[in-house]
Amino acid sequence: MKLQLFIQEVNNAVEETSHQALQNMPRVLRDMEALKQEATFLKEQMILVKEDIKKFEEDTAQSMQVLVEIDRVKSRMQLAAESLQEADKWSTLSADIEETFKTQDVSVISAKLTSMQSSLAMLVDTPDYSEKCVHLEALKNRLEALASPQIVATFNAQSADQAKVFVKVFTEIDRMPQLLAYYYKCHKVQLVAVWQDLCQSDLSLDRQLTELYDTLLGTWHSQLQWTMQVFKNPHEIVTVLLIQTLGALVPSIPVCLSTAMERAGQETKLTKLLELYDTTLHFARGLEVAMLPNLQEHNLVKVMELVEVVYGPYKPYQLQYGDLEEENLLIQISAVPLEHWEVIDCVQELNHSVNKIFSLASAAIDNCMKLTDGLGVCGLLKALRALFAKYASDFTNTLQSVRKKCKLDDIASDSLFQEDWAAFQNSIRIITTCGELLRQCGDFEQQLANRILSTAGKYLSDSYSPCSLSGLQDVSLADKKSTGKNPWQEYNYLQKENPVEHASLLETLYTLKEKGTSNHSLLSASRTALTRLNQLAHQLAFDSVFLRIKQQLLLISKMEGWSSGGLGETLTDDLPNFSLTPLEYINYLINVMDALGLQPSRTLQNIVTLLKTKPEDYRQTAKSMPRRLASTIATMRGLEY
Structure with missing residues (x-):
């Protein structure tokens, strides 16, 4: 029942709403019609306005053109008026300038010249413009000449207030570079005088450079504080x-370095160079530390120029580093004589030389990294190869000398046998030395590769590709970008001075980086030479034993038990049925071989067995032996076989 009532209410509401909508419809239609009429009227009015505007533009176009021309004429007249005023002003200033110069007041004269300069800028199109420019420059020169004594006195006295006045004056007359030239000249004269006094003193060159660099570094700090009060940059x-x-x-x-190097002996040339370079390096590091906190405020182009000037004197020697190091190493290794009169002394010297040779090689690495910052790696490798080649040659000659002293190459076949194990013992010591030599060689190569990559690796760009021009170009770009970081760390003299060696360096670095420092062949030729020494040492040990054995084997046929009573007679049927002499000698040889840890050959073992076999068992034992050997031994023993 409730649902029916609710439905009835809804139907009534819908019916009432529909009835109201039908009643309002005529009024809505009338409103829409009125709106349409108004829109049509507005459109017609807009068309009329548009036509009026078009007509107005057509009527006023000519008038606007006239106004534009009038404005242009007005501007030209104003410019002409200003030019006439400036010309009149120039004439007035030119007439008064002489009186102004008589005042000797730099600021007043500067103000006049500034006004004349402004006037001249408005007279560009006048016929005598160039003459006026020449006249103005002459006046500026007079002002500069007038002020120069005061400028010099100001810079020498380090008067910041007066210097600011001159900065203002010279800025106004566009002569700031000339003012800076006075500043540079004043301080250069003082610093050059300090250097000349040092050169005339009794100090060594490294002490002279130390004093100079200390003065320059002190000047850097003091002048930076002063110039910050006066100049903009x-x-x-x-x-x-x-x-x-x-x-x-x-x-x-550079002249002082050249003189010092000429005076130094061949054996001290590199050492002297490193001492001098260490002094310069200390100065460079001091400047780098001073610049680093405010490096972004520096003109990096000028900083790089300073880096070039500081390190430049050493560039010729850095490029020759490989030759200098090779000469130095060969001189030092020549001072290590491996040859001595006594064999034991030779052996001991060979043993001691191992640490010496690798000490020299390690020092060469330090020299390279210190003098060239890793850029001289190619020269270093060349010098190290020469060092190890010379050492291997001397080592080989010493081994030959030991052979001669031990008389291993000239043992006469009929010489009296003397049991002497000294040669073998010395050979074992030499083998031990060679083993240590090869071990240290491997360690040294690893150390060399690590030092090269850690020091010179910064020169290798991530985009570098060997045998690729684009890779080289990428490296150049990377260098330019990295120069923006810290020019002191990015100094690279080799890239410009010797591109071929620089490319070789990059290829070496690339190989070490890609293959790893443990998989390389930096000194493969040297390692091969040292391996050859090890082989020669083993051959020496072998010969010291087996040449003696060979000698004794050759004497067997001449021993008493192997010959008849008469000299030169051969074995005959009159030989005894069994002789102990051959067996005793063979036993001796076997004992010698046992002492050496060697196994006798099968033939020698068979001979011993046949000699020891009882006559009644000989035939049975000989069945497993070579027939010819068994027959020979049977004949020698007088047995039927």
């Missing part, structure tokens, strides 16, 4: 000051 200015000072030294550092 103090870091660049102080950098340029050091560049110009190092370039103005008389005598120059």
Whole structure:
């Protein structure tokens, strides 16, 4: 019942709503019709307005063109008026400038010249513009000449306030480079004088350089603080000051280095160079530490130029490092004589030489990394190969000498046998030395590869590819980018001075990086030479034993038990049925071989067995022996076989 009532209410509501909608429909239609009429009227009005605007534009176009021309004429007239005013101003200033110069007031004169410069900028199109420019430059030169004594006095006295005045004056007249030239010259004169005093002193060159570098480093810190109060770009200015000072030294550092190297003996040349370079390196590290906190404020192009000037004097010697190191190593290895009169002394010297040779080689690595920062690796490898080749040659000659002293190559077949195990014992010691030599060679190669990759690996770009021009170009780009980080760490003299060696260095680094430092062949030829020494030592030990055995075997046929009573008679049927002499000698040989840890050959064992066999058992024992050998032994013993 409730549901029916609810449905009835809903139907009534729907019916009422529909009835209201039908009643409102005519009014809505009337409103829509009125809106349509208004839209049509608005459209017609817009068309009329558009036509009016078009007509207005057509009527005023000519008038606007006239206005534009009038405005252009007005602008030209204003420009002409300004030019006339500036010309009049130029004339006035030119007439007054002489009186202004008489005041000797730099600031007032500078203000006049600045005004004249502004006036001249408006007179570009005048016929005598170039003459006016020449006249203005002459006036600026007069001002500079007038102010130069004061400028020099200001920079020498380090007067910041007065220096600021000159900075303002020279900035206004566009002569700032000339003012900086005065600044550089004042300090260069003082620093060059310090260097000349040092050169005339009794100090050694490394001490002279130390004093100079300490002075320059102190100047860097003091002048940086002063220039920060005066100039806009103090870091660049102080950098340029050091560049110009190092370039103005008389005598120059390259000349001093050349003289020092000429005076040094061949055996001390590299050591002297390293001492001098260490002094310069200490100075460079000091500058790097000073610049690093504010490196982004520096002009990195100028910093790189300073790096070139600091390290430049050593560039010729860095490029010759391989030859210098090779000469140094050969001189030092020649001072290690392996040859001695006594064999035992030779053996001991060979043993001691192992540590010496690798000590020299390790020192060469240190020299390379210190002097070239890893760029001289190719020269280092060349020098090391020469060192080990010379050592292997001397070692071989010593082994030959030991052979001669032990008389292993000239044992006469009829010489009296003397039991002497000294040669064999010495040979064993030499073999031990060779084993240590090969072990240390392997360790040294690993150390060499690790040092090369850790020090010079920074020069290898991730995009480098061997035998590829694009790879080389990528390296160059990488170097340029990395230069923006720290020029002191990215200095690379080899890339420009010797591209071929630089490419070889990169290829070596690439190989070490790709294959690993434990899988390399940096000194394969040297390792082969040392292996050959080991073979020669084993041959010496072998000969020291078996040449004696050979000698005794040759004497068997001449022993008393093997011959008849008369000299030169051969064995006959009159021989005794059995002789102990051959057996005793063979037993002696077997004992010798046992002492050496060697096994007798099968033939020798068969001979011993047949000699020891009882006559009644001989036929049975000989069945398992070679027939010819059994027949010979039976004949010798007088047995039927």
